[in-house]
Amino acid sequence: MDKIRLSQLKSGSDVRGVAMDPQEGQTLDLTNDGAARIGAAYARWLKAGTGKDNLTVAVGRDSRLTGPDLLQAFTVGLISEGTKVYDTGLCTTPAMFMTTQDAELDADGAAMITASHMPYNRNGIKMVTKDGGLAPSDVADILADAETTDMRMLPGGKREVTDFLPTYAAGIVDMVRQRTGEERPLEGARIVVDAGNGAGGYFVSDVLEPLGADTTGSQFLEPDGRFPNHIPNPEAAEAIEAIERAVRDNDADLGIIFDTDVDRSAIVDEKGNSINKSAFIAFIAEQVLEEFPGSTIVTDSVTSNGLAKFIEERGGVHRRFKRGYKNVIDEAKRINAEGGESHLAMETSGHGAIKENYFLDDGSYLAMLALTAFAKAKKKGSTISEYLASYHAPLEELEVRYKITAEDFRAYGQDLLEKFRDFAAKQPGWTIVEPNYEGIRVDCTDQDEDGWILVRMSLHEPVLPVNIESDAQGGAQKILGTFEDFLKDFTELKK
Numbered sequence: 001m002d003k004i005r006l007s008q009l010k011s012g013s014d015v016r017g018v019a020m021d022p023q024e025g026q027t028l029d030l031t032n033d034g035a036a037r038i039g040a041a042y043a044r045w046l047k048a049g050t051g052k053d054n055l056t057v058a059v060g061r062d063s064r065l066t067g068p069d070l071l072q073a074f075t076v077g078l079i080s081e082g083t084k085v086y087d088t089g090l091c092t093t094p095a096m097f098m099t100t101q102d103a104e105l106d107a108d109g110a111a112m113i114t115a116s117h118m119p120y121n122r123n124g125i126k127m128v129t130k131d132g133g134l135a136p137s138d139v140a141d142i143l144a145d146a147e148t149t150d151m152r153m154l155p156g157g158k159r160e161v162t163d164f165l166p167t168y169a170a171g172i173v174d175m176v177r178q179r180t181g182e183e184r185p186l187e188g189a190r191i192v193v194d195a196g197n198g199a200g201g202y203f204v205s206d207v208l209e210p211l212g213a214d215t216t217g218s219q220f221l222e223p224d225g226r227f228p229n230h231i232p233n234p235e236a237a238e239a240i241e242a243i244e245r246a247v248r249d250n251d252a253d254l255g256i257i258f259d260t261d262v263d264r265s266a267i268v269d270e271k272g273n274s275i276n277k278s279a280f281i282a283f284i285a286e287q288v289l290e291e292f293p294g295s296t297i298v299t300d301s302v303t304s305n306g307l308a309k310f311i312e313e314r315g316g317v318h319r320r321f322k323r324g325y326k327n328v329i330d331e332a333k334r335i336n337a338e339g340g341e342s343h344l345a346m347e348t349s350g351h352g353a354i355k356e357n358y359f360l361d362d363g364s365y366l367a368m369l370a371l372t373a374f375a376k377a378k379k380k381g382s383t384i385s386e387y388l389a390s391y392h393a394p395l396e397e398l399e400v401r402y403k404i405t406a407e408d409f410r411a412y413g414q415d416l417l418e419k420f421r422d423f424a425a426k427q428p429g430w431t432i433v434e435p436n437y438e439g440i441r442v443d444c445t446d447q448d449e450d451g452w453i454l455v456r457m458s459l460h461e462p463v464l465p466v467n468i469e470s471d472a473q474g475g476a477q478k479i480l481g482t483f484e485d486f487l488k489d490f491t492e493l494k495k
Helices: 005-010 032-050 067-080 094-100 136-148 167-179 202-211 237-251 276-292 304-314 325-337 363-379 384-388 410-426 474-488
Strands: 014-020 057-063 083-089 110-112 124-129 158-161 191-194 256-259 264-267 296-299 319-321 342-346 352-354 396-404 430-432 440-444 451-455 463-470
Touching: 005 014, 005 363, 032 057, 032 110, 032 124, 032 136, 032 237, 032 304, 057 067, 057 094, 067 110, 067 158, 067 237, 083 451, 094 167, 094 342, 094 363, 158 342, 167 202, 191 202, 191 237, 191 440, 202 264, 202 363, 202 440, 237 256, 237 463, 264 276, 264 363, 276 296, 276 304, 276 342, 276 352, 276 363, 276 384, 296 325, 296 410, 296 463, 304 430, 319 430, 325 342, 352 363, 396 410, 410 430, 410 440, 410 451, 410 474, 451 474, 463 474
Parallel strands: 057 083, 057 110, 083 158, 191 256, 296 319, 296 342
Antiparallel strands: 014 124, 110 124, 256 264, 342 352, 396 463, 430 440, 440 451, 451 463
16 A cells, blocks of 8 residues: 555544445555554554553444454554554444543543444544544644554554443443433333444443333344445434334334444434434433533534524523534533533534533433433323424425535635625625624525525535525525526536
């Protein structure tokens, strides 16, 4: 593998690449050799940051076909730097972080071999320390070192197989029991899980069943990196339809769906209606605001107006920030550091981080909050759907993604956004939303539009995503039509 390519694997605060079966236009760029070099560079980076020569690092993987080999290669890189490695095998991203907090393992750092919800031929590496996920600049430094530094073999390195996931699951069970005051608070309830053949199948046997739930109807629990049923992604319509169908077909009281590495989740109520995106943020925000009144809830930029109203009606403060789970988490941390109070940072993608859980984006922790809410509602003779009875969902929602074909796509996109700001300011019934931290957001107040549009640049791709919501029949298309009239002069876009 050409060392110079490793820096191109940076994707925000993660490493991502094609690890098998390159498709047309793709290059096989995440190989075992590259993973070993990144593992060695990560160990060197950890040594510099901790001041320790004798490190312990935990490494796990999701169900992807290339996971075992990449985990082994990354482990070899760590061992070459004299590191003791805890090999947890099939695990989850949140559990890997918790190895750094676990009293017994007390790992200096951890890494998860995963590419989240991406196609089966992709894979990647998420690296963390005791303080949380790495910054994009940290990942860039590690990859640059991996490109230019030769491997060496220092003494003291070794690998130890450790089954940590049951320990992590037991912690989730304990939280539900403590919050409900019951040993088996889910007794008599039917709860189904869709793991999408990722790493989340453990939640049935290690969390729900010990709490008393009947899990009949749970599906796609067996790890299978081909993802034969649907991509594990709580944002994807196909995945949501699958868990909704499972709830209805099995007359379940609650459905839970995870992404591949279980750092994201969503739920389905007893009627078979999904609670995801802005609605799931509302659901989690209500739990948080009950415990921490007045807290600031930080979200990404594409959340609905109904969510803002829901949070404000419960005494919370809504901070709509930038897309990207690391962005919303860092903004919540900044608010706290400056004397404010923020206990929840959450994206519409299903990433959600709670201050009391190390601001870790943890799909199982969110599911724990859902189980607690469900158990309390059940005790009162209520249901999950009643939690969101006053939440206003938009009548229509639409996302359109335009590919930017210009060579300097960032400059082209920025020019488009500046001109769209001028255009929007002149449209009757359109008001530019301020403050706004990403792209251009516009409230469209005419009766036949009654909604909003957000135009922004993608974080990682030459893509211009456009999100629209409307409470008027046909309003979303009308807003889109006005926007596409504006686009007529922009010839280097492809829908």
